[in-house]
Amino acid sequence: MKQPHIQLDESIRAKCAILPGDPARLDRIALQMTDVHELAYNREFRSLEGLYKDHWILAVSTGIGGSSASIAIEELAHLGVNAMIRIGSCGALQKGIQLGDLIFACGAIRDDGTSKAYVDVTYPAVPDPDLLQYCRSIAKEEGWGCHTGIVHSHESFYIDDNAEIEAGWSKKGVLGADMETAALFVAGRLRHVATASILNNVVVYGSDTADAIGSYSDGAVRTAEGERREIATALEALYRYETER
Numbered sequence: 001m002k003q004p005h006i007q008l009d010e011s012i013r014a015k016c017a018i019l020p021g022d023p024a025r026l027d028r029i030a031l032q033m034t035d036v037h038e039l040a041y042n043r044e045f046r047s048l049e050g051l052y053k054d055h056w057i058l059a060v061s062t063g064i065g066g067s068s069a070s071i072a073i074e075e076l077a078h079l080g081v082n083a084m085i086r087i088g089s090c091g092a093l094q095k096g097i098q099l100g101d102l103i104f105a106c107g108a109i110r111d112d113g114t115s116k117a118y119v120d121v122t123y124p125a126v127p128d129p130d131l132l133q134y135c136r137s138i139a140k141e142e143g144w145g146c147h148t149g150i151v152h153s154h155e156s157f158y159i160d161d162n163a164e165i166e167a168g169w170s171k172k173g174v175l176g177a178d179m180e181t182a183a184l185f186v187a188g189r190l191r192h193v194a195t196a197s198i199l200n201n202v203v204v205y206g207s208d209t210a211d212a213i214g215s216y217s218d219g220a221v222r223t224a225e226g227e228r229r230e231i232a233t234a235l236e237a238l239y240r241y242e243t244e245r
């Protein structure tokens with residue numbers, strides 16, 4: 001049956017998926033796959049399917065925020081997709097995390113609305129340990145700048161006390177901030193889907209988020225390379241997850 005939002009049905013061949021936020025990011029994912037074909041494009045949900053090595057992998061954009069990400073997770077799970085890796089951007093909350101460095105979330109602070117709608121806040125937001133380990137191993141094998149730690153999933157960029165909130169989480173050792181990881185981990189865990197989150201740092205801690213994201217959209221070299229690396233990491237991690245366990 002065709003899912004109402006992502007507009008996909010059981011004819012898909014992949015059992016794992018990459019979940020970027022931006023629909024345009026699918027064009028860069030396609031560059032690292034073969035036999036790529038577009039599937040659907042409805043609202044923020046654009047999808048394609050292609051081969052990585054000899055395995056079919058989906059890419060489905062989720063838009064901005066946990067609520068739309070959870071829609072994609074739920075509908076993909078209905079179709080039998082059992083492993084999903086978010087590839088997104090984030091702002092660093094610690095000094096020493098460079099533009100284009102990758103952050104692997106080992107947990108997420110549930111400061112979003114979506115994960116709270118699913119289950120009590122005492123329920124942890126954590127990734128699948130095997131997927132996380134594959135991601136970390138791949139980046140280290142390649143010698144790429146990467147960091148593993150807790151991320152802060154928030155509800156909005158533009159609240160009045162955002163800077164104070166970020167400073168508070170920074171003091172507690174949180175590595176970066178995004179809007180989707182907590183929803184991914186919670187919804188995925190409740191629906192028996194293995195998940196991981198790879199975040200490409202596009203904001204050096206202490207700089208302005210809006211200016212940095214503008215530069216990222218214009219294709220700044222280091223963040224563009226970070227995006228290429230997170231795509232490569234996610235593809236290889238999903239391949240190993242399917243073939244080595």
